Amino acid sequence: MYKAIIIGGSAGSFQVVTRILSSLHKDFPLPVLLSLHRLKHIRSGFVEALSLKSSIPVKEPGDKDHIRPGIAYLAPSNYHMLIELGSRFALSTAAPVNHSRPSIDLSFFSAAQAYREKLIGIILSGANRDGAQGLERVASLGGKTIVQDPDECQVPVMPKESLKLTGVDHILNSSQIIEFLKKINRNALD
């Protein structure tokens, strides 16, 4: 069974992430790792905004915090969020990638290594190519890959760049992504 879900998003992804978080069961069985581009200088506010409608707790992990199921973890501002072996987070102040810190690629690289075929990687709306290489790594290490249907995206560049590099498993609109995740929930509870 799967062990984690990682979601990358940028411009135009906030509403989709909010919808996903609000429709998950409150006992969702996996951790949801959110690597979303965000303003560098504003340390607070984003978690609170995502928490408003989320049915599971949303947190910004500290370095070396344990990764627990049923929690959405948002990459903190001005750090890269990496997944260490042994189900812990590691933060990094390495140079921005594609002008971004947090970088979706780096989160996906490390999650792919840590969870391999037990990871679901999802790329949502966004305006640059961050995430494309990351999703490719998820695929090459055996994980499941999903991109938001570019036709539905407010800004389709990120999903399109991902589709160029990776023959993804699914191209889904946001309602279908939600259905997909709900199915995981049902399977895990059965």
Next chain:
Amino acid sequence: MARFNLGITDVRKITGALTEKGYPDFAGYALMSLKLSLEKIISNHGFKESGAMVSRIYSDDNFTDSLIDELSVETTEMFRDPSMWRLLRERIFPGIFGTGDKIKFWLPGSVSSEDLVSLIILLKESDLTTRSAIILTSLSGKSLDNIASGVFRSSKMEVSEANYTKFQGKGELSEYMVKEGGKFFWNKNLFSEVTFSLGKSHLEASATCVNCIIFRDKMIYMNLTLSNKMLDVICRSLSGGGYFIIGSGESLTHTLFDKHFSQVDQNEKIYQKIR
């Protein structure tokens, strides 16, 4: 093109070579960050595989020093987390400088100048320069040379100026710089109270009776074992009641040293050693 993917065994071979060359710390570095930086460095240097890098570590000391500099991956900015620097100025400094003694600062494991120069500017604007002594240590000669040269990357200017404004500095950041040959440099006289020191391990204690240690976003690169060893060194170097500052994403929660410190403020990662 897909990015180079380094196996965990390859990472271990590289840290093994570094240990044999006298740099033992990297074996205790957090694996994912280390792997990602090594992948980037291997690509940048045009190595086809990790074995070529291992040979080079054994045969070329200049390369190894430069590798240590590159591996210390952090890129920060002036006055990162301006509220932390304001707290230092408004709440911490009045206390530690209250006694009239000379106050000792230590910045271990430095790879760039931003925290150093932020501290120096803070001290200068508070009229405390001559009452302070700053020790800066680094694992890499190249990093030390860079820091001491005072060079400041113009790509960091915008964010640094924005941070300085939020810090509510007294003047303009540019007043502390000169432009030479298209590059920005910090005024040389800013470094007059700084001692620069080179060591091969973070665990070589460089200072005793220190009043304040700034070690921001360094333990994120260490595993818990190395973090605990480092905290032991830090604990022994700090005077009773001394301050210890780490990055906003770090904490002492998972370490063995949580009980030796109290957090001064809920939002900023400034700790005080319990006497």
